């Protein structure tokens with residue numbers, strides 16, 4: 502085990518492969534999304550068990566609006582229904598929910614549910630579950646740039662070094678991910694956390710999201726601890 506990988510504070514996941522999971526079974530794509538919700542539940546429990554304080558899941562990208570309208574509608578419906586169903590249990594487990602992305606541009610009922618569950622679970626102290634919804638990394642950076650432009654030269658006071666830019670992102674108070682997981686055997690970032698992933702360790706397990714479970718996560722954590730994060734330095738420097 503390498504001493505340089507450090508404690509895992511934040512795991513971020515691009516949950517991919519729901520559609521393929523369903524198609525392989527001759528089911529409609531939305532059946533895969535429903536099964537994907539079960540995998541989220543398992544993963545939240547595993548994260549709590551492994552003592553990971555932040556878990557971020559990519560639920561819907563700004564590009565996902567281009568999918569067939571029935572699928573978009575089914576996804577939004579599933580989201581609102583899941584929030585409703587899971588709220589009490591999540592609160593009981595000490596899970597605090599946070600949403601990142603362009604929430605105000607969602608259908609009004611979805612946006613209201615999102616704000617409601619953030620308030621309802623705000624006391625949760627075991628795990629912060631960050632849901633990226635109507636999210637895109639470029640949108641977040643663009644949104645930050647617009648806020649800075651609105652402040653004019655006052656913003657310069659807040660931007661003493663490059664890291665200060667993060668104060669303007671929707672992830673301002675969330676530590677950058679230590680681990681990024683993308684399931685389904687695709688090797689892309691798909692516009693996720695572009696700023697925040699600068700020094701994240703990347704993992705691409707060969708499972709579809711509905712098949713993701715505690716064992717897959719445990720293997721990734723083990724592999725993470727075997728890696729050496731050098732942050733631009735040399736291995737010798739880290740060990741001296």
Ligand code: IPE
Nearest residue numbers: 516517518519520521522560
């Ligand atoms: C990920 O699964 C879920 C969302 C994007 C909401 P997909 O729906 O992208 O599944 P594939 O990639 O088509 O298999």
Ligand code: IPE
Nearest residue numbers: 515516517559560561562691
């Ligand atoms: C990324 O998956 C977005 C989410 C998981 C919400 P996609 O399936 O939409 O990504 P691409 O289009 O294959 O890159």
Ligand code: MG
Nearest residue numbers: 517518519520
């Ligand atoms: Mg996909």
